[in-house]
Amino acid sequence: MQKHANKYKEADDSELVKAAIEGDSNAFGEIVNRYRQMVARTVKGMLGDTVFAEDLGQEVFINLYNSLSGFRGEAKLSTYIQRIAVNLTLNEIKRRKRFFSMFSRTDDDEVIEYNVADDSDNEGKRDAREVVNKALMSLEPKFRIVVAMRMLQGYSTKETAEILKLPVGTVLSRLARGQEQLKKILKARRYENQ
Amino acid sequence: MKTNEVKDIIIRLMEGDEPDEGLLLKLREAGADYSFSEGFTDRVLASINKTAIVINRESEFLRSFSNVFYRIALTGIAAIIFLLISIYISQGTISFDSFLGLTDANNESIISVLTEN
Structure with missing residues (x-):
């Protein structure tokens, strides 16, 4: 399999898609290899670094496989995959929110689930990923997605707008509000740690 | 850092x-x-293959089910044709009455059969 997989290393996305539609699992394997980190950044950035996020990552690629024949190449393959990842992740967040609202009377249960205010461990022990993870989980989902796109994927405002199918102005304002929230969260935590 | x-x-x-x-x-x-853990790609491909096997089994079941249905339908049609031919041979005509076996019956005989007199 490795031998065949290497055959696709140099192939461009459209060739891979064509071969995968024809049933070549090595071609699809190469697509997964190529975009797995991008999906991991979106899914884990939004849901946290959990086993569940791994399962959702798998679901993203299974959905991609099932919808590949409908991919007409109007958008880049990376954008198409990113949209699937974002939609599945947002659906999962909504599902969790519904589930937790059955047991909670508060409105901001999403924040409660990932409450990060209780940093009991020492600052020195925490690594960068933990800081990023906790900061992201403290944000409301609509801000979290644009912040994750910028912070983890390095997307520009225009690219984020294209993936999320939102106007650029909306992305800009969410980014600004997300930044404001982040400043408060990180500043508060810095204060707590002193 | x-x-x-x-x-x-x-x-x-x-x-x-x-x-x-x-x-x-x-x-x-x-x-x-x-990033995802080691073996992520293999797990994705295994899931896809598993799903494909299930779909194949389902479509195989549906195919064999429709084959059985087709055979039953053919047998039914053959039975109906055979029945019509036998009615035609015995009654000399194919009508709704002959289908119900009422070609020779008049009103009195039907009443006597029904009232047992």
Whole structure:
């Protein structure tokens, strides 16, 4: 399999898609290899670094496989995959929110689930990923997605707008509000740690 | 990298229309990046193959089910044709009455059969 997989290393996305539609699992394997980190950044950035996020990552690629024949190449393959990842992740967040609202009377249960205010461990022990993870989980989902796109994927405002199918102005304002929230969260935590 | 430095980078990355590539790289190098565990691709391909096998089994079942239905339908049609031919031979005509066996019956005989007199 490795031998065949290497055959696709140099192939461009459209060739891979064509071969995968024809049933070549090595071609699809190469697509997964190529975009797995991008999906991991979106899914884990939004849901946290959990086993569940791994399962959702798998679901993203299974959905991609099932919808590949409908991919007409109007958008880049990376954008198409990113949209699937974002939609599945947002659906999962909504599902969790519904589930937790059955047991909670508060409105901001999403924040409660990932409450990060209780940093009991020492600052020195925490690594960068933990800081990023906790900061992201403290944000409301609509801000979290644009912040994750910028912070983890390095997307520009225009690219984020294209993936999320939102106007650029909306992305800009969410980014600004997300930044404001982040400043408060990180500043508060810095204060707590002193 | 110190935590405060990471926090500064996070805030600065939000500025402008495009993120600063250098800052992004720094953040990733500091460990603020995500990836799936080893064997992720193999697990995805295994799940897809498993789903394909289930779909194949389902379509095989449906195919054999429709084959059985087709045979039953053919047998039914043959039985109806055979019945019509036998009615035609015995009654000399194919009508609704002959189908019900009422061609020779008049009203009195039907009443006597029904009232048992």
